Amino acid sequence: xxxxxxxxxxxxxxxEQTAIDCVITLDVFGDxxxxxxAASYDVxxxxxxxxQELVDGKYGLIASKE
Amino acid sequence: xxxxxKATNFAxxxxxxxxxxxxxxxxxxxNDEFDEIQTAVNSKANINNAALTGTPTxxxxxxxxxxTQIATTAFVENAINAIPAAVNGSIASQDADNVSITGGSITxxxxxxxxxxxxGASTAAxxxxxxxxxxxTGTGASGTWDIxxxxxxxxxxxxxxxxxxxxxxxxAVGTFAMLQYVTAGTNTGSTRSxxxxxxxxxxxxxxxxxxxxxxxxxxxxxxxxxxxxxxGAAGLWLRIS
Numbered sequence: 001x002x003x004x005x006x007x008x009x010x011x012x013x014x015x016e017q018t019a020i021d022c023v024i025t026l027d028v029f030g031d032x033x034x035x036x037x038a039a040s041y042d043v044x045x046x047x048x049x050x051x052q053e054l055v056d057g058k059y060g061l062i063a064s065k066e
Numbered sequence: 067x068x069x070x071x072k073a074t075n076f077a078x079x080x081x082x083x084x085x086x087x088x089x090x091x092x093x094x095x096x097n098d099e100f101d102e103i104q105t106a107v108n109s110k111a112n113i114n115n116a117a118l119t120g121t122p123t124x125x126x127x128x129x130x131x132x133x134t135q136i137a138t139t140a141f142v143e144n145a146i147n148a149i150p151a152a153v154n155g156s157i158a159s160q161d162a163d164n165v166s167i168t169g170g171s172i173t174x175x176x177x178x179x180x181x182x183x184x185x186g187a188s189t190a191a192x193x194x195x196x197x198x199x200x201x202x203t204g205t206g207a208s209g210t211w212d213i214x215x216x217x218x219x220x221x222x223x224x225x226x227x228x229x230x231x232x233x234x235x236x237x238a239v240g241t242f243a244m245l246q247y248v249t250a251g252t253n254t255g256s257t258r259s260x261x262x263x264x265x266x267x268x269x270x271x272x273x274x275x276x277x278x279x280x281x282x283x284x285x286x287x288x289x290x291x292x293x294x295x296x297x298g299a300a301g302l303w304l305r306i307s
Binding site: 002013019021024026029032034035036037038039041042043044047 | 235236237238239257258259260261262276277278279280306307
């Protein structure tokens with residue numbers, strides 16, 4: 001399982017606040033920055049975990065949807 | 067066990083007058099006395115190799131007595147209770163199925179064999195060797211295992227991999243999907259967040275919602291231009307995180 005080495009610029013995707021866009025780096029991809037959508041409905045558990053961590057404020061404030 | 071009690075008072079015969087028949091010491095009286103003595107002596111323990119029966123008792127020696135004096139059960143219990151727990155530990159309970167030792171340490175024991183649940187060694191290095199455990203670089207959670215699995219790759223067969231792929235959910239990491247990039251075209255190998263993609267058919271008709279995670283474009287997405295809008299065509303995407 002890949003490990004997140006950084007996560008930044010979280011932004012709500014929708015008004016229902018069920019998904020958050022952000023930029024992550026993973027140990028398996030080195031410094032490559034990857035656009036990532038963390039969602040409460042993700043089929044992957046790690047996606048749901050990241051979403052909850054974002055909601056809980058682990059990575060700072062989540063910007064409003066533009 | 068019986069004690070000897072004299073049956074005939076021979077001294078009283080001295081005061082009797084001559085001619086009194088009771089003044090005579092009879093052979094039966096002597097026999098009776100010796101029989102009584104024999105019975106009593108036979109019931110006593112010998113000094114040498116005494117074989118005691120019943121519940122023999124003896125004076126309880128004081129703690130720390132270290133002589134040939136008899137150790138009674140009370141002496142033994144007192145001696146065990148006198149062992150300092152802080153120095154030697156204490157045995158809270160012990161039987162065949164439950165041994166509980168608190169405090170102190172166990173030393174000078176024989177290495178417990180692997181077959182008995184041990185490591186067969188008295189050092190960590192020997193234990194790793196006996197258990198075929200690879201050594202680590204670093205320590206604790208930051209340590210890494212130098213594991214050579216060459217020759218074991220066959221244990222992960224293509225059938226296992228195929229089965230894992232076959233049972234993957236739509237949108238799971240490692241799966242492909244036909245997706246439309248809603249903004250514009252994009253090049254092969256580019257990555258996009260799931261929220262910018264839509265499940266689509268080959269005609270770029272989307273309607274299945276957006277996936278999660280990160281997706282890599284595995285084809286080429288050409289920008290589609292309508293009179294008043296611009297969007298990307300449908301293509302094949304691989305979820306990578």
